């Protein structure tokens with residue numbers, strides 16, 4: 001597996017920055033905060049650290065489309081009933097996806113990102129919308145199609161023009177999803193908001209689940225599923241960085257940041273701090289470290305914090321623990337070297353594994 005530590009690009013720049021509080025990564029920023037206290041301050045004070053408006057090119061779908069603080073919609077956490085519905089669907093759909101692969105390509109390695117698509121999409125749709133199976137599956141496929149159509153928009157070097165092929169493709173996929181959602185009786189929120197929740201709640205857990213399978217396949221052992229999940233979210237949180245914009249001049253532990261500048265918080269960086277992690281934070285994938293209960297898993301904010309914290313956290317954890325529990329009943333092996341795709345958060349590409357027993 002490629003290591004995040006030796007990755008280039010933005011990942012490398014963030015990890016090699018001095019951990020001295022708030023660090024300017026360029027002459028005019030962005031500024032990166034490197035302590036848990038500053039990270040919490042940035043994420044929990046939306047008055048001074050505004051949520052960026054245009055998320056379509058932020059490299060991260062875990063955000064909504066409201067352009068301003070006042071326009072931003074705050075999503076309520078999913079209810080326990082909704083989470084239970086979603087996890088139950090993942091249970092059946094995961095077995096179905098494995099069986100489908102074995103029927104179509106017997107003996108061939110599984111591609112984790114591909115294998116997780118439908119189970120996660122249907123599980124998240126089932127949690128967010130209490131609807132019939134046909135509608136659930138249609139909305140799940142349209143959500144996946146929208147996410148796929150967003151990928152070239154997000155990863156383009158320069159913003160694609162409004163009438164470019166990729167933008168038109170993305171708009172068409174988005175309208176198809178909106179139309180399907182508008183036809184759902186008793187939709188819990190306007191179609192556009194539901195679409196945003198679904199996209200965030202499908203793309204990120206697919207990447208997290210693929211990392212989880214990759215780590216377990218690379219380190220076969222009798223892992224505790226919950227510890228394996230936290231260790232995955234520590235080493236490779238899919239939303240490895242998030243941004244806020246200062247609304248006024250701020251002082252970040254002695255560093256002056258003017259108004260209108262970008263401040264970054266990185267759960268991936270925080271997950272490598274001694275004070276937040278039992279044992280050696282640079283010691284690689286070691287779920288047993290979480291047997292030591294002196295540190296709280298999640299203190300490095302893999303689900304964010306404050307008003308924009310992840311409303312699907314419990315569902316995401318439930319989905320991942322289910323996958324880890326399945327993996328624990330088998331012995332997995334990586335079928336090929338895993339690289340890091342930085343085009344939208346971080347995801348393992350490819351992440352192909354076999355089930356040895």
Ligand code: HEM
Nearest residue numbers: 062064197200201205208239242302303304308310312316
């Ligand atoms: C392992 C799975 C997941 C991880 C690691 C994760 C991570 C995150 C993070 C870090 C944020 C905050 C981003 C920021 O502050 O800029 C976030 C926001 C969000 N997540 Fe998740 N998420 C997961 C699963 C889900 C699921 C299952 C759903 C939906 C059912 C969901 C829906 C959302 C939404 C709608 C937001 C935006 C909240 C807002 O802007 O107010 N996520 N997620």
